[in-house]
Amino acid sequence: MLHYINTDIVFQEFPDEVTLAINISGCPCHCPGCxxxxxxxxxxxxxTxxxxxxxxxxxxxxxTCVGFMGGDADPTAVDTLAEHVLHCHPGLKTGWYTGRTAISPLINQQHFNYIKVGPYLRHLGALNSPRTNQRMLRRRLxxxxxxxxxxxxx
Structure with a gap:
C-alpha cells in the first residue's frame, strides 16, 4: 500500500501542465542531496x-495532470493509480517522478503521459541543468x- 504525505498544485513539474502533485512516502532511493x-x-x-x-x-x-512524486518502493501500485486516473478521470494526464535509473518493467508505460527517470546527483544537478543525469520523457501520440x-x- 502506498502512502502519501501531502499534495500541492504545481506548474513546473510537467511541461505545460497544471499538476496535482502527490508526494508519496517510503522512497527507497535515498539520493545524496535529496x-x-x-x-x-x-x-x-x-x-487508494x-x-x-x-x-x-x-x-x-x-x-490538467496528476503527478505521482515517488512510489519507487511499489511501481505496480503507482501504475494501478495512473490507470485509474486514465479510466475514471478522462482528460487528465498522468506523470511519474521516479528516482530509479531505469523505468520499471512492472508498469505499463502507456498509463503515463510523462515519466521523469533518474536519481538526483548533486554534482550533476537537477532537470534544470544541462549536465543532469535525469530525463523527462513525454509520450507521443x-x-x-x-x-x-x-x-x-x-
Whole structure:
C-alpha cells in the first residue's frame, strides 16, 4: 500500500501542465542531496483509488495532470493509480517522478503521459541543468516516448 504525505498544485513539474502533485512516502532511493528527505520514511495516509479520486475532485477545475512524486518502493501500485486516473478521470494526464535509473518493467508505460527517470546527483544537478543525469520523457501520440529534458534547462 502506498502512502502519501501531502499534495500541492504545481506548474513546473510537467511541461505545460497544471499538476496535482502527490508526494508519496517510503522512497527507497535515498539520493545524496535529496531535497525531499521527508519522503524517505513510509508514513502518511493510504493512497487508494478512492482517496485519489477524492483528491482529484477537490482540484479538478484547476488541474490538467496528476503527478505521482515517488512510489519507487511499489511501481505496480503507482501504475494501478495512473490507470485509474486514465479510466475514471478522462482528460487528465498522468506523470511519474521516479528516482530509479531505469523505468520499471512492472508498469505499463502507456498509463503515463510523462515519466521523469533518474536519481538526483548533486554534482550533476537537477532537470534544470544541462549536465543532469535525469530525463523527462513525454509520450507521443504514437505511444513512443521522447526526451524533453532540454525544456527544463536554464
Amino acid at each position: 531535497h525531499s528527505r521527508f519522503l524517505w520514511s513510509d508514513e502518511g495516509s493510504d493512497l 483509488t478512492e482517496v485519489l479520486s477524492s483528491l482529484i475532485r477537490e482540484a479538478e477545475d484547476t488541474i 504514437d505511444g513512443s516516448f521522447e526526451d524533453i529534458t532540454f525544456r527544463f534547462w536554464k
